[in-house]
Amino acid sequence: MAVSDQDKRSDRVADATTAATGNGGELHQQADGGHPEITTNQGVPIADNQNSLKAHDRGPSLLEDFIFREKMTHFDHERIPERVVHARASAAHGHFELTESLAEFTTAKLFTEVGERTPVFCRLSTVAGSKGSRDTPRDVRGFATKFYTKEGNYDLVGNNMPVFFIQDAMKFPDFVHSIKPEPDRAYPQAAAAHDTFWDFISLTPESMHMIMWAMSDRALPRSLRMMEGFGVHSFRLVNAEGQSTFVKFHWRPRLGMQSLLWDEAVKIAGADSDFNRRDLFETIQSGKALPTWDLAVQLFTEEEADGFPFDHLDATKLVPEELVPLRVIGHMVLDRWPDNFFAETEQVAFCPANVIPGIDFSDDPLLQGRIFSYLDTQLIRLGGPNFQQIPINAPQCPFANHQRDGFMQMQVPKGRVNYEPSSLDADQPTPRETARGFRSFAAPTRPGPKTRLRPESFADHYSQARQFYRSQTPIEQAHIAGGLVFELSMVETVRIRAAVVGHLRHIDEDLAQRVATGLGLPDLPPAPESARPVLDLPPSPALGLIANMKDTLEGRAIGILIDDGSDAAAIEALRQAATAADATVKLVAPKVGGATLSDGKHTAADAHLGGAPSVIFDAVAVVLAAEAAQRLCAEGAAVDFVSHAFAHLKAIAVDEGGRALLRRAGIEADAAVVDATDVESFIQYAKTRQWEREPKVRMLP
Numbered sequence: 001m002a003v004s005d006q007d008k009r010s011d012r013v014a015d016a017t018t019a020a021t022g023n024g025g026e027l028h029q030q031a032d033g034g035h036p037e038i039t040t041n042q043g044v045p046i047a048d049n050q051n052s053l054k055a056h057d058r059g060p061s062l063l064e065d066f067i068f069r070e071k072m073t074h075f076d077h078e079r080i081p082e083r084v085v086h087a088r089a090s091a092a093h094g095h096f097e098l099t100e101s102l103a104e105f106t107t108a109k110l111f112t113e114v115g116e117r118t119p120v121f122c123r124l125s126t127v128a129g130s131k132g133s134r135d136t137p138r139d140v141r142g143f144a145t146k147f148y149t150k151e152g153n154y155d156l157v158g159n160n161m162p163v164f165f166i167q168d169a170m171k172f173p174d175f176v177h178s179i180k181p182e183p184d185r186a187y188p189q190a191a192a193a194h195d196t197f198w199d200f201i202s203l204t205p206e207s208m209h210m211i212m213w214a215m216s217d218r219a220l221p222r223s224l225r226m227m228e229g230f231g232v233h234s235f236r237l238v239n240a241e242g243q244s245t246f247v248k249f250h251w252r253p254r255l256g257m258q259s260l261l262w263d264e265a266v267k268i269a270g271a272d273s274d275f276n277r278r279d280l281f282e283t284i285q286s287g288k289a290l291p292t293w294d295l296a297v298q299l300f301t302e303e304e305a306d307g308f309p310f311d312h313l314d315a316t317k318l319v320p321e322e323l324v325p326l327r328v329i330g331h332m333v334l335d336r337w338p339d340n341f342f343a344e345t346e347q348v349a350f351c352p353a354n355v356i357p358g359i360d361f362s363d364d365p366l367l368q369g370r371i372f373s374y375l376d377t378q379l380i381r382l383g384g385p386n387f388q389q390i391p392i393n394a395p396q397c398p399f400a401n402h403q404r405d406g407f408m409q410m411q412v413p414k415g416r417v418n419y420e421p422s423s424l425d426a427d428q429p430t431p432r433e434t435a436r437g438f439r440s441f442a443a444p445t446r447p448g449p450k451t452r453l454r455p456e457s458f459a460d461h462y463s464q465a466r467q468f469y470r471s472q473t474p475i476e477q478a479h480i481a482g483g484l485v486f487e488l489s490m491v492e493t494v495r496i497r498a499a500v501v502g503h504l505r506h507i508d509e510d511l512a513q514r515v516a517t518g519l520g521l522p523d524l525p526p527a528p529e530s531a532r533p534v535l536d537l538p539p540s541p542a543l544g545l546i547a548n549m550k551d552t553l554e555g556r557a558i559g560i561l562i563d564d565g566s567d568a569a570a571i572e573a574l575r576q577a578a579t580a581a582d583a584t585v586k587l588v589a590p591k592v593g594g595a596t597l598s599d600g601k602h603t604a605a606d607a608h609l610g611g612a613p614s615v616i617f618d619a620v621a622v623v624l625a626a627e628a629a630q631r632l633c634a635e636g637a638a639v640d641f642v643s644h645a646f647a648h649l650k651a652i653a654v655d656e657g658g659r660a661l662l663r664r665a666g667i668e669a670d671a672a673v674v675d676a677t678d679v680e681s682f683i684q685y686a687k688t689r690q691w692e693r694e695p696k697v698r699m700l701p
């Protein structure tokens with residue numbers, strides 16, 4: 001039966017009210033200022049966007065339907081290749097403000113003009129997973145910042161860990177292949193816990209330092225706002241006299257660091273696979289506890305570097321803060337979510353080769369390879385050489401040259417001169433012989449034969465790994481051991497498990513023993529030969545995570561479980577105290593419509609109990625009337641709400657009803673399980689995890 005004219009009309013009306021803008025072109029505003037008119041990409045008004053053209057009402061579709069073909073063809077081409085690594089990410093706009101000038105060391109205005117605000121776009125990613133993978137795998141996080149400076153775009157493309165798995169870019173494709181899903185079975189997604197990764201690692205001793213970081217809770221950030229960032233490599237700053245100083249960049253979160261527990265991360269993956277993205281979006285929309293990092297630098301000369309007991313050109317080494325202290329020079333605030341995910345977060349193209357006058361590269365062989373790789377990857381990913389013209393990639397300062405044509409050229413250069421030098425057009429861009437232009441630092445090169453040798457100075461693979469492990473608190477050490485036991489338990493080849501434990505013996509015998517015991521290995525495997533004696537470097541407190549957490553609730557979340565009859569005054573007191581401590585509060589109820597509280601008023605819930613388990617909160621409260629408590633004792637999600645909060649070392653506030661739920665969950669209250677009326681204690685406990693509870697709720701290796 002044909003659709004009636006009446007139906008067609010209402011279809012069209014409904015469509016028009018939600019009309020999109022076509023393909024990013026100008027909106028076709030109605031003369032009366034009403035909604036935009038939907039058109040084809042050629043600007044032809046579309047009369048019916050719901051029905052394709054057919055020979056008759058039940059007849060075959062007609063090839064001449066250019067409106068259908070255009071719409072479908074564009075849809076068929078909507079996807080571009082995802083990044084081979086760092087595909088999953090969230091990003092935001094913001095600014096960087098300089099507070100201390102580095103004019104003594106660099107000509108880069110970004111770092112010399114105090115008070116200057118430079119626009120930035122910052123993309124924070126996981127590494128191994130695909131674009132649609134979960135936010136909370138055990139993984140390194142990418143920390144890429146594009147500074148739109150007055151002297152061109154500067155990209156600082158770092159990670160949330162200061163070292164890397166390999167020393168030479170030549171190994172990068174193998175490393176990435178090994179961590180990605182295995183090529184025959186196409187799993188596991190977003191996980192290092194499988195044979196090929198650990199096979200590669202067991203044969204790559206230089207990775208051991210990074211493995212310590214990756215097995216620590218730094219690989220499980222609670223929020224992208226609560227992790228550090230590092231430029232990793234040494235770069236050069238070059239001043240007006242042409243002198244160079246090495247620099248390492250550090251981003252330090254104003255909210256302090258916070259991490260998830262592994263069991264929590266696993267459960268969050270199911271409860272909210274967009275956990276970190278949602279957190280970033282919601283916080284930027286709210287304008288509170290905005291993502292803010294101080295930018296700090298470590299500066300050292302070539303001569304100082306020559307005296308370090310390691311080679312700073314080796315990206316598996318860090319420069320301890322005790323050796324070269326950090327200087328905070330400014331801060332970055334992210335305060336604007338992108339208007340369109342694809343146009344900005346997906347199409348942004350970072351390149352470590354994007355430096356500006358006054359900043360230059362070091363000879364780190366990992367960095368040298370990156371200088372090539374990123375531009376190359378953008379050419380295939382974004383389809384050709386004009387990707388710089390995409391708004392998110394274009395500089396915000398004037399730019400001009402004679403690069404022409406190519407796929408998707410958006411500019412319309414005028415005139416006959418597309419070369420330089422030229423005498424035909426005096427207005428053509430030419431270099432200016434001023435200090436403004438980029439000039440590479442005139443680093444002396446050593447005479448000698450070409451070689452593929454790794455330098456001797458890169459040969460110590462274990463000393464800094466040991467230093468990292470021994471700088472951790474006992475809890476953090478247990479978590480590293482636990483991470484290793486889990487990961488290696490997922491490795492099917494027993495020989496590989498044993499080989500990794502062999503390497504651990506060089507780092508710390510006790511760690512190796514704990515992991516061997518956790519894996520049920522009958523004997524401690526032999527340690528492979530180490531090219532260098534392993535040094536006992538002094539512990540560095542800066543390497544710890546717990547030591548760098550802040551006792552604050554700012555930017556964190558409290559969940560309050562309520563139901564009909566819950567004590568309205570108690571809920572209000574908790575809410576007020578948490579809000580005063582700068583936390584967000586969500587009311588969780590068995591019905592999302594809410595509950596009628598003790599004061600007879602109906603209160604809407606922020607979340608349904610089934611969709612808001614306690615893993616998504618930093619601390620929880622349970623305020624229940626006796627009858628509701630009895631009901632919820634028979635609801636698994638409610639019992640899990642408290643038992644998981646307890647097992648994840650969170651503070652819990654309960655009234656009588658809440659206590660009934662605790663009893664049902666078999667929880668023996670400790671100091672951080674407080675009465676709901678003791679709001680002050682609850683807020684105090686909620687600021688940190690209850691680490692001392694951990695041995696009672698978890699078998700630590």
Ligand code: HDD
Pocket residue numbers: 083084085086089123124125141142143144157158159163164168169172231232233315348349350366367369370373374377378
């Ligand atoms: Fe890389 C992406 C960080 C080594 C090759 N890398 C990428 C991103 C980050 C990093 C944050 C995502 C950028 C974005 O958000 O779009 N990569 C690092 C760090 C490294 C590192 C901190 C070591 C210190 N990377 C590295 C090496 C190579 C690459 C040695 C190759 C020689 N990285 C790439 C890439 C990617 C990339 C294949 C994938 C997508 C992209 O570049 O744009 O070119």
